[in-house]
Amino acid sequence: MPLSTTFRLAWHVAVRNWVVYRKDFIANISPTLADPALILASLGMGLSPFIGRIGGHSYAQFLAPGLVATTALFTAFFECSYGFYIRMTFESVFKAMLTTSIGVVDIVVGEFIWLGIRAGLMATGVALVLLVIGLVPNPLGAFFFPVIGALLALPCGAIGLLSSAWVRNINQFQSVYSFLIAPIFYLSGVFFPLSNNSWLGVAVQFSPFYHGVRLLQMSSWGEWNGTELVFHLVALIAFTLALGWLALGQIRKKLIL
Amino acid sequence: MISGDVTRSIAQSHLHCGREPSRCPGGVATPSASQARERSTGVAAFTFHLSLITNHLPLLPTQFCLSAMTTAGTKIIEARGVKKSFGDVVALHGCDLEVLEGECIGLLGPNGAGKSTFIGCLYGVVDRTGGELLVFGLDPANDARAIKGRIGVVPQENALDEALTVLENMQLYARFVGLARRTAAQRIDELLTHMALEHKRDAPIRSLSGGMKRRLAFVRALLVDPELLILDEPTTGLDPTVRHLIWERVLGYRDEGKTVLVTTHYMHEAELLCNRIVILDNGRVISMGSPRELIDEHAPGFVGYFPLETEQRLRAHLSSNWTTFEQGRQFCIRTPNFEDLTELQKATGINAVQLRPASLEDVYLKLTGHRLDENE
Numbered sequence: 001m002p003l004s005t006t007f008r009l010a011w012h013v014a015v016r017n018w019v020v021y022r023k024d025f026i027a028n029i030s031p032t033l034a035d036p037a038l039i040l041a042s043l044g045m046g047l048s049p050f051i052g053r054i055g056g057h058s059y060a061q062f063l064a065p066g067l068v069a070t071t072a073l074f075t076a077f078f079e080c081s082y083g084f085y086i087r088m089t090f091e092s093v094f095k096a097m098l099t100t101s102i103g104v105v106d107i108v109v110g111e112f113i114w115l116g117i118r119a120g121l122m123a124t125g126v127a128l129v130l131l132v133i134g135l136v137p138n139p140l141g142a143f144f145f146p147v148i149g150a151l152l153a154l155p156c157g158a159i160g161l162l163s164s165a166w167v168r169n170i171n172q173f174q175s176v177y178s179f180l181i182a183p184i185f186y187l188s189g190v191f192f193p194l195s196n197n198s199w200l201g202v203a204v205q206f207s208p209f210y211h212g213v214r215l216l217q218m219s220s221w222g223e224w225n226g227t228e229l230v231f232h233l234v235a236l237i238a239f240t241l242a243l244g245w246l247a248l249g250q251i252r253k254k255l256i257l
Numbered sequence: 258m259i260s261g262d263v264t265r266s267i268a269q270s271h272l273h274c275g276r277e278p279s280r281c282p283g284g285v286a287t288p289s290a291s292q293a294r295e296r297s298t299g300v301a302a303f304t305f306h307l308s309l310i311t312n313h314l315p316l317l318p319t320q321f322c323l324s325a326m327t328t329a330g331t332k333i334i335e336a337r338g339v340k341k342s343f344g345d346v347v348a349l350h351g352c353d354l355e356v357l358e359g360e361c362i363g364l365l366g367p368n369g370a371g372k373s374t375f376i377g378c379l380y381g382v383v384d385r386t387g388g389e390l391l392v393f394g395l396d397p398a399n400d401a402r403a404i405k406g407r408i409g410v411v412p413q414e415n416a417l418d419e420a421l422t423v424l425e426n427m428q429l430y431a432r433f434v435g436l437a438r439r440t441a442a443q444r445i446d447e448l449l450t451h452m453a454l455e456h457k458r459d460a461p462i463r464s465l466s467g468g469m470k471r472r473l474a475f476v477r478a479l480l481v482d483p484e485l486l487i488l489d490e491p492t493t494g495l496d497p498t499v500r501h502l503i504w505e506r507v508l509g510y511r512d513e514g515k516t517v518l519v520t521t522h523y524m525h526e527a528e529l530l531c532n533r534i535v536i537l538d539n540g541r542v543i544s545m546g547s548p549r550e551l552i553d554e555h556a557p558g559f560v561g562y563f564p565l566e567t568e569q570r571l572r573a574h575l576s577s578n579w580t581t582f583e584q585g586r587q588f589c590i591r592t593p594n595f596e597d598l599t600e601l602q603k604a605t606g607i608n609a610v611q612l613r614p615a616s617l618e619d620v621y622l623k624l625t626g627h628r629l630d631e632n633e
Contacts, residue, residue: 005402012429012432015432016429019425020421091416092412092414092416093418095382095414096412096416096477097433098381098405099410099478100434100481101402101406101434102405103402256381257374257382
């Protein structure tokens with residue numbers, strides 16, 4: 001099976017999602033852009049005066065890169081849980097695709113391509129807002145936001161796909177959100193700095209989200225550290241491959257009887 | 258009643274053609290001896306709709322050519338002992354089936370008999386757990402992509418993209434099947450017109466009626482110009498007009514030499530479209546043959562429907578080689594000859610509700626209709 005065929009077909013799957021997405025563009029981009037803006041306004045602006053500087057940055061500046069990561073996380077999770085699940089079960093989108101030359105691999109790769117593009121665009125949107133407000137101390141670092149956002153979204157999307165394969169009905173995503181996504185969101189160093197020596201500091205190493213957050217913080221603050229950079233990049237790619245591979249197997253079980 | 262009349266007329270003409278092809282000139286409805294007799298008996302229920310016969314008759318000679326061809330054609334599907342189990346539940350116990358190029362095969366059987374599972378095995382959306390299966394000489398377990406590029410599927414649920422319009426749906430599928438933009442536009446136009454949907458090009462899917470969605474699913478399946486067309490219950494839940502349109506189209510593809518595999522619960526549909534019928538029950542092929550062969554083998558003759566309350570009076574006149582059964586609160590008698598029934602009416606003074614040649618439905622009910630509880 002030539003790889004080029006997979007990418008060509010996967011691209012069509014991604015295009016399908018785009019065609020549907022743009023129909024309800026405003027509704028679709030609202031939560032991913034409005035939520036970080038709210039967090040920034042309430043926590044960032046609201047708390048900044050009461051909190052001292054963290055690593056030389058105001059609290060709002062500290063919070064800013066984490067919000068790019070948050071956008072990518074939520075885009076990824078909701079797209080690959082509710083979104084994917086609805087496409088798979090209620091809309092039978094894949095059932096129809098599978099009657100054509102498209103196979104399960106093409107569908108999953110296509111979903112990842114779509115997710116990467118979407119998360120990248122979202123990260124760009126948030127980055128622009130942050131730049132305008134002046135919350136990115138190292139403005140050049142904002143150029144990397146879309147790439148890191150996309151890279152961060154992929155393993156988080158894989159978690160969404162895995163939960164799509166595991167839930168028995170659409171309500172169970174609420175548990176996945178409460179017990180997995182929300183803790184990842186609140187505890188991965190977006191809201192407070194993590195010490196490597198704390199148990200939480202060790203635990204978050206196993207969450208792809210944390211590595212994305214660190215990469216975004218490094219580029220936003222201009223605090224590049226070669227070893228750490230490579231470590232987080234490799235971790236993100238490894239999580240993407242491992243979780244993506246797992247997700248592919250589980251989704252295959254759902255689509256092929 | 259229209260559909261019942263068609264069944265009767267088709268079965269009747271088919272019957273005579275089957276026995277004496279020379280008496281069946283294409284396009285001309287020759288009233289047969291028995292038809293003439295039927296009219297002279299004056300049984301109101303047996304009014305023949307000649308227009309309906311002539312609508313379908315031209316297709317019949319082709320049917321013979323195709324069944325003759327099946328002895329020499331290329332094998333499109335070869336299934337030997339195809340098995341599928343879901344955990345402990347066995348869906349297919351080992352299906353054997355060969356489909357030759359240009360055949361129209363009808364897959365019949367109760368809900369849960371394994372029809373859709375078998376179809377799924379053909380294009381790789383169901384992983385079979387045993388047996389050998391080749392489609393176009395390729396194994397779907399390894400070459401699903403190549404197989405799927407040559408088939409068109411109308412799945413049981415239309416699986417149209419509800420978020421998109423008719424045209425957007427088809428453009429998307431044209432991409433999936435690899436049609437160039439300009440070819441796609443032309444082909445979509447042709448097929449929408451062919452399926453009488455051209456006025457709905459820009460309508461959202463959710464605004465379409467059930468029949469329109471079904472026709473659109475056909476358009477989608479035909480975009481690739483398939484060599485094998487797989488139709489999973491193509492007319493379930495559709496009104497007679499749409500059903501006839503779809504039959505007309507399927508007969509058209511058959512005439513073009515396309516191979517068609519259709520599952521259905523409408524026996525009349527199977528009898529009309531298919532040159533060979535496969536009856537599945539409980540994951541096994543329990544019978545196979547042309548509609549005529551199956552009828553001759555399992556339920557030959559003619560059936561009279563009588564009011565249930567006349568059963569006792571009729572029973573006094575029954576012959577030993579007649580079969581009786583109850584259906585739809587009517588007492589039914591199947592006899593080898595049509596005269597048996599007309600004479601029974603004369604002798605008893607009881608007018609039948611309906612008299613008709615035995616059909617595939619009788620075969621189906623005889624072979625599978627006895628265990629409703631097990632399949633439900």
